[in-house]
Amino acid sequence: MIDAQVKAQVLRVLLKASGQPIPQATLCDALRLSFPHVSFTQLDLNRWIADCEELQWIAGTEDELLGKIWGLTAKGQLRAQGLRG
Amino acid sequence: MKVRQSKLDAYADQLTEWFVAEKVTLQAAQERLSGLGCAVSVSRLGAWWESQQQQRMQDQLLERIASGAQACQQIEKQFSKDAPPELETLLKLLRVQIMTLSVQGQADPELLQLAGNLLKPIMEHLKIEQKREELGLAKDKYRRETCELFLKWRSDQRASEIADSGASNSEKIDRLMQTMFSDLQ
Numbered sequence: 001m002i003d004a005q006v007k008a009q010v011l012r013v014l015l016k017a018s019g020q021p022i023p024q025a026t027l028c029d030a031l032r033l034s035f036p037h038v039s040f041t042q043l044d045l046n047r048w049i050a051d052c053e054e055l056q057w058i059a060g061t062e063d064e065l066l067g068k069i070w071g072l073t074a075k076g077q078l079r080a081q082g083l084r085g
Numbered sequence: 086m087k088v089r090q091s092k093l094d095a096y097a098d099q100l101t102e103w104f105v106a107e108k109v110t111l112q113a114a115q116e117r118l119s120g121l122g123c124a125v126s127v128s129r130l131g132a133w134w135e136s137q138q139q140q141r142m143q144d145q146l147l148e149r150i151a152s153g154a155q156a157c158q159q160i161e162k163q164f165s166k167d168a169p170p171e172l173e174t175l176l177k178l179l180r181v182q183i184m185t186l187s188v189q190g191q192a193d194p195e196l197l198q199l200a201g202n203l204l205k206p207i208m209e210h211l212k213i214e215q216k217r218e219e220l221g222l223a224k225d226k227y228r229r230e231t232c233e234l235f236l237k238w239r240s241d242q243r244a245s246e247i248a249d250s251g252a253s254n255s256e257k258i259d260r261l262m263q264t265m266f267s268d269l270q
Contacts, residue, residue, distance in 0.1 A: 009143070016147045017184060018154040026185045030150070033188065034143045037135070065174065066181055 153187025
């Protein structure tokens with residue numbers, strides 16, 4: 001259950017960012033703040049983000065200055081727009 | 086987060102008022118609801134309120150991200166046109182910082198505006214530098230072209246002298262070849 005909720009939140013966060021690149025650490029912060037009652041480990045968060053990438057909803061690029069940065073793919077954008085809330 | 090439909094949703098505004106403004110306990114809220122004809126257990130009311138709060142937090146977070154993205158877009162609009170390459174890195178860093186602060190709820194719109202304004206003199210300075218560089222290149226080009234024109238004039242003049250000389254044709258041809266194509270030999 002939480003698995004689907006976190007992945008949906010990854011999509012919502014990146015959709016709201018309107019194409020602005022979001023570094024990995026910032027994305028993890030956003031997820032932690034979205035579920036304050038759950039104490040996620042960094043590994044959990046990395047895994048969910050990697051799952052989203054595997055589903056081709058999000059794409060990450062390595063920036064030499066900012067580290068890994070994330071954005072929605074076209075597929076992810078459609079998926080995110082279909083989410084409620 | 087998807088919130089399940091609940092009969093308490095109909096009382097959402099009232100419950101928010103009770104819990105946030107009046108800071109009533111779950112027990113007191115349950116009694117008030119009962120008075121309005123809505124029977125609910127304290128634990129269910131507690132779970133509903135928790136999910137409402139979580140939804141609100143998520144909504145606020147997403148709103149902050151949206152306004153951070155908007156601030157980034159304004160900065161892009163303001164600076165990305167004609168931005169010297171040196172500024173690109175600063176712009177990228179600033180945009181990412183804005184998004185990070187927005188997520189953390191620490192992005193003060195006035196400070197964001199100020200940060201954007203601070204880039205203006207940097208941009209102006211870099212533009213002046215760029216123009217200075219372009220001017221230097223133009224000067225070099227002008228000097229080179231002038232020298233080339235002089236060399237051409239000089240070689241034309243020498244060719245005329247050879248042509249007007251009293252030498253034989255074959256001699257003139259030899260001397261002209263030496264003059265015109267000396268750099269190719």
